Amino acid sequence: MTGVNHHDMNTKNKYVILKALATKGALPRNELSVLSGLSKMAVTAIANEYMEQGVLRECGELSSSGGRKPKLLELNPNALLTLAVSIDREMLLVGIVNARGTILRAEHIPFRQVDTNQILTDNIFYLCDMMMQDPLSRNFWGIGVSCVGPLSIEEGEILNPPDFGNIHNLSIVSLLEERYHLPCYLQNDMCLAALAEAYYGRHSSMRNFLYIGISSGIGGGIILNRKLFTGTSGLAGIIGHSIVQMDGLPCTCGQRGCLEQYSSITAIVKWAREQSGDDSITWMKLAGGILEADSISQRAVDRMAEYLYVAISNFQAAFDMEGVIIGGELYGAKDYIVSNVRERLQSESLKWSYRRKIEVEGSSFVSDASFIGTSALTMENQLGR
Numbered sequence: 454m455t456g457v458n459h460h461d462m463n464t465k466n467k468y469v470i471l472k473a474l475a476t477k478g479a480l481p482r483n484e485l486s487v488l489s490g491l492s493k494m495a496v497t498a499i500a501n502e503y504m505e506q507g508v509l510r511e512c513g514e515l516s517s518s519g520g521r522k523p524k525l526l527e528l529n530p531n532a533l534l535t536l537a538v539s540i541d542r543e544m545l546l547v548g549i550v551n552a553r554g555t556i557l558r559a560e561h562i563p564f565r566q567v568d569t570n571q572i573l574t575d576n577i578f579y580l581c582d583m584m585m586q587d588p589l590s591r592n593f594w595g596i597g598v599s600c601v602g603p604l605s606i607e608e609g610e611i612l613n614p615p616d617f618g619n620i621h622n623l624s625i626v627s628l629l630e631e632r633y634h635l636p637c638y639l640q641n642d643m644c645l646a647a648l649a650e651a652y653y654g655r656h657s658s659m660r661n662f663l664y665i666g667i668s669s670g671i672g673g674g675i676i677l678n679r680k681l682f683t684g685t686s687g688l689a690g691i692i693g694h695s696i697v698q699m700d701g702l703p704c705t706c707g708q709r710g711c712l713e714q715y716s717s718i719t720a721i722v723k724w725a726r727e728q729s730g731d732d733s734i735t736w737m738k739l740a741g742g743i744l745e746a747d748s749i750s751q752r753a754v755d756r757m758a759e760y761l762y763v764a765i766s767n768f769q770a771a772f773d774m775e776g777v778i779i780g781g782e783l784y785g786a787k788d789y790i791v792s793n794v795r796e797r798l799q800s801e802s803l804k805w806s807y808r809r810k811i812e813v814e815g816s817s818f819v820s821d822a823s824f825i826g827t828s829a830l831t832m833e834n835q836l837g838r
């Protein structure tokens with residue numbers, strides 16, 4: 454939205470209104486007033502301003518038993534667009550995501566073709582240039598970048614993620630800001646997956662939760678009081694490196710006994726191959742085997758869940774969360790893992806009369822949570838700080 458000034462005295466109030474419409478969909482003014490704690494007059498003033506700018510629009514009315522029917526307001530789906538960039542070990546994905554978390558456009562390049570600083574940058578520019586030629590580009594309000602960590606959020610830099618080709622110390626934020634003259638925000642992919650759950654997920658009503666993403670490694674993101682909590686040095690949520698076994702298996706981080714060495718897909722496939730002597734075992738085979746009640750698949754995934762339970766239980770003792778959301782590349786095994794971990798945690802909580810029963814749920818997204826989360830990242834940074 455060219456010319457929209459989001460940084461005036463009302464920024465905080467605007468954030469509350471826009472976030473409610475982004476996360477809950479169409480709402481009448483009186484409900485926005487209740488949700489935001491703002492007077493109806495204040496809501497109407499903000500709504501009018503945003504309607505003039507094309508950010509909001511009226512979209513029908515609620516039925517009413519008498520008197521005037523309240524009109525519903527919604528975000529214009531083509532307003533407040535994020536130029537979304539996602540970089541992981543599989544692919545580079547660039548596209549357009551709207552404030553409701555809907556992907557309007559996406560193009561990708563396999564990561565193995567872009568695994569040096571220069572080639573990655575050239576290809577990000579190539580795909581972003583393509584998006585800038587889209588007529589929707591006039592409604593970009595920021596660029597959101599998701600990347601595997603470690604990152605320096607303050608410096609806007611990708612540091613030295615392990616097993617990430619030759620990519621290291623890449624100042625991605627300044628490169629993108631200089632080229633496109635849009636504010637750019639960088640965040641760890643797992644934190645963005647957590648933020649996507651908090652904004653657009655089925656379980657977004659939870660105020661406090663831990664997101665765990667399981668793939669070749671294990672990452673996580675923490676939502677505290679509906680906000681992303683990144684810790685003192687931006688590393689909060691790296692639950693894959695919580696220790697679940699004293700003097701256990703060595704980890705790439707230098708510690709021993711990290712969760713990642715027991716419950717990641719890499720770890721569990723290695724374990725299943727060792728146990729069975731069958732080197733043809735893959736994660737797809739194990740995940741499929743669960744559905745067919747295959748013994749080695751069940752033992753492997755039970756083991757995975759057992760260590761997850763230990764890590765979450767320790768985390769829960771410190772944070773007293775409402776819930777845990779488990780996502781990542783679990784495919785057919787997701788429901789089994791979620792219910793297995795849920796059972797262990799909930800039976801544990803029964804032993805503590807005053808401890809709440811923690812919710813354990815599967816992710817609302819297949820594999821695009823981090824990409825979608827870039828839209829929430831833009832809103833948080835533009836208005837929510």
Ligand SMILES: [Zn+2]
Nearest residue numbers: 694704706711
């Ligand atoms: Zn570790």
